[in-house]
Structures are given as structure tokens and as C-alpha cells.
Amino acid sequence: GESVGLHLPTLSVQEGDNSIINCAYSNSASDYFIWYKQESGKGPQFIIDIRSNMDKRQGQRVTVLLNKTVKHLSLQIAATQPGDSAVYFCAEILKGGSRLTFGEGTQLTVNP
């Protein structure tokens, strides 16, 4: 079946560096993508979203890039801080749908 997955299960960066977390999807009918952050012992927290008619969207210190040609999504975190340490999930919604399909997550560790 169709799936959303992540290239790397873990990512370790130095404080102050930029982080890039990648996500691949395989369903061309995917219309909407969301990045979530999950800290230990907490529920997933919405970070940023992007629609399929966009290539890029920026938030506070975060940027999401969407490459529909290769079905690839990335989350860039600028000047990574220790508080950014968490598991990051991408999720997709098909056009007209309401159900999210999640990837398994990437553990980001920020070293001081």
C-alpha cells in the first residue's frame, strides 16, 4: 500500500547548526503534508504544514520544502537548539480525505 516514510531514523547535530529531516511519500494523490514534533512523554505537536500546490513554506526557524517530482518532503530547522531535541514525524492526507498517515519518525538529538 501507500506509505509515508523517513530516510533516517536518527539525526544528531550540534547546537547552532541547521537540521534537515527528510520524508518520502509514495501516493501522488497526497494533498496536504504536516510535520509534527513529539517530545518524550508528550503528544505530537503541530509544527508546520504545506499543501501540494506549494513548494516551500516558512515558519519561525522552520522551513518545509516539497518536491512533488520525487515525492520528497523535508523539514529544515535553523540554528537548532537543545529544546528541538525530539522525534519528528511527517504525515500526509489524501485529497478529499480526513485521515492522516504517519511516518515512523526521526529522532533528532541536539548536542550542546
Add this chain to the structure above:
Amino acid sequence: DAGITQSPRHKVTETGTPVTLRCHQTENHRYMYWYRQDPGHGLRLIHYSYGVKDTDKGEVSDGYSVSRSKTEDFLLTLESATSSQTSVYFCAIGKGTQYFGPGTRLLVL
């Protein structure tokens, strides 16, 4: 947590006992969801609701039932808990972007 509470936050129970988890929202949203989260499986949808008394199955619904008698509450019931249902359960609300509650850690012995 976007006005979403879950109760209990932690529960230990024995195999074969019934368990009910509660999700309460103050956002008046039509759509509510129950997920379970397990290592190696990520978040998987159990059941969801698109209105009062309107529910549907997700990808891992076997062994679970749900009820929604009012907009703000969505209940998840394990009729006879099994050890394979040991997990962290999350409630979410929203259509499109979903917002998650803090989770319930359930241990079935």
C-alpha cells in the same frame, strides 16, 4: 494541547478486564480520533468520529470499540484487554491538521 484532555493518564490493568479511556475536548470540533503508538509502528489509527454517534474504523480497530454521545467526549473501550494492547493511546481532534492530547499509557499485565 489545544483544549484536549485524556483520562486516565496512566493505567495498569490485568488481561481480560474491560478498560475505557476518555478524551475530552473544549474546541467543539466534529472530528475526533484515537491512535495507538508503539515502537517500530509509529502512530496507527484505531477509530475515528466525524460527529455525535458517527464513528468509523481505522487500521487497527480489532479489540476496540468507541462511543461518542456528545461532541466533547470520545470514549475508547477495550472490552477484554490483552497484553498486545499495552501501548500509549493518543486522542486527536481536527480535520486536516490534527491536534493531539497528552496521551494515556496503558499497561496490560
